[in-house]
Amino acid sequence: MSSIAAGPLAVPLDAVFALADEGLAYVGATAEIVAWNEPAANLTGVAADVAIGSDVRRLFRGGDRIVAVPFDGCAHAVRLGPQNGALDVTIRASVVALNLDAQTHGWLCSFGPERRHRAIEQLKSEIVTAVSHELKTPIATIKAFAETLLENPAATQDERTDYLRVIEEQTDRLARSVDDLLLASRVDSEHLLRRRVETPVDDLIDAALASLHFDAVAHPVERTTAGVTVSGDPDLLTEVLRQLFDNAAKFSPPGCPITIDAQSSGRTTHVTIRDRGVGIPEEHLPHVFERFYRVERDLTAPAGGSGLGLFIVAALTRAHGGSIGIQSAAGGGSIVSLAFPTRLR
Numbered sequence: 001m002s003s004i005a006a007g008p009l010a011v012p013l014d015a016v017f018a019l020a021d022e023g024l025a026y027v028g029a030t031a032e033i034v035a036w037n038e039p040a041a042n043l044t045g046v047a048a049d050v051a052i053g054s055d056v057r058r059l060f061r062g063g064d065r066i067v068a069v070p071f072d073g074c075a076h077a078v079r080l081g082p083q084n085g086a087l088d089v090t091i092r093a094s095v096v097a098l099n100l101d102a103q104t105h106g107w108l109c110s111f112g113p114e115r116r117h118r119a120i121e122q123l124k125s126e127i128v129t130a131v132s133h134e135l136k137t138p139i140a141t142i143k144a145f146a147e148t149l150l151e152n153p154a155a156t157q158d159e160r161t162d163y164l165r166v167i168e169e170q171t172d173r174l175a176r177s178v179d180d181l182l183l184a185s186r187v188d189s190e191h192l193l194r195r196r197v198e199t200p201v202d203d204l205i206d207a208a209l210a211s212l213h214f215d216a217v218a219h220p221v222e223r224t225t226a227g228v229t230v231s232g233d234p235d236l237l238t239e240v241l242r243q244l245f246d247n248a249a250k251f252s253p254p255g256c257p258i259t260i261d262a263q264s265s266g267r268t269t270h271v272t273i274r275d276r277g278v279g280i281p282e283e284h285l286p287h288v289f290e291r292f293y294r295v296e297r298d299l300t301a302p303a304g305g306s307g308l309g310l311f312i313v314a315a316l317t318r319a320h321g322g323s324i325g326i327q328s329a330a331g332g333g334s335i336v337s338l339a340f341p342t343r344l345r
């Protein structure tokens with residue numbers, strides 16, 4: 001904690017915000033963000049038009065600690081995390097409570113470059129951990145099975161087919177992880193959407209299930225989607241559904257149906273995917289849209305996954321101007337709800 005000196009200087013806050021290289025935010029008495037400069041947008045990935053007017057407690061995990069900073073003239077360090085897909089990594093803010101005059105009080109927050117550096121370091125180490133786990137496991141399996149095939153020329157045709165099938169499955173897993181990593185690295189790009197067309201939800205579902213080689217016997221797909229369309233890039237929208245069907249199947253026992261429902265209510269198209277699988281324990285729910293976040297389960301649960309699926313889904317949904325929510329409980333299945341504007345802005 002460090003002290004700041006308060007002198008008789010009266011500089012308009014707007015001027016300070018416009019000139020500063022540091023990310024600066026001003027949070028008003030009701031916890032709403034009142035000012036948000038460009039470096040703050042760059043550092044946090046949250047644009048000014050989204051931040052201004054938002055309740056800081058809803059926008060960031062840890063936002064409640066900003067408005068708890070006392071009026072003691074001291075700078076307090078506050079750690080902010082992602083909330084609803086805002087902010088990819090944890091960053092540190094320095095917060096001072098200000099009493100501008102008798103009526104106006106609020107909290108001045110700064111996000112410094114060295115904090116961005118730390119956030120990048122954290123992201124790098126998360127990438128290394130995820131890559132080393134998620135890519136090394138299938139590579140080791142492929143190598144082991146290829147070696148076994150080479151060293152056993154007398155293996156029967158059935159044994160050879162079994163080994164080759166494992167190699168094929170693990171190669172697919174590897175390819176999916178690489179695709180996820182590449183897509184996750186470009187979801188923030190402004191030019192992500194290559195096309196903007198109206199596509200029937202049924203077509204998107206068909207494309208998603210085909211790309212997954214989905215086993216509809218193990219998981220019958222029940223749809224009430226006829227006649228509903230979504231506006232956007234069909235390849236990316238297919239990717240959204242592909243990730244959600246993949247999760248729904250991965251975390252449901254065979255025989256459990258997956259339900260998808262689509263409805264258009266004038267300005268918004270709602271798409272809901274529901275499974276009746278293992279569900280997500282409550283304490284993990286606020287984090288599942290974070291990059292690389294995985295719910296560790298016991299060894300009997302299905303393995304695999306880079307923790308990028310829901311991060312990608314949330315980012316692609318936002319890129320279409322949409323929003324995402326998840327409801328789940330351990331043992332009670334999961335419902336992912338997507339809402340897309342009927343016309344892209």
Ligand code: ADP
Nearest residue numbers: 247248251279294295305306307308309310334
């Ligand atoms: P991954 O790409 O590894 O599947 P996700 O980002 O898609 O990761 O999901 C994050 C975590 O949330 C997963 O580790 C998984 O445990 C949990 N999860 C996601 N979807 C479901 C679901 N439908 N049912 C149960 N758990 C889920």
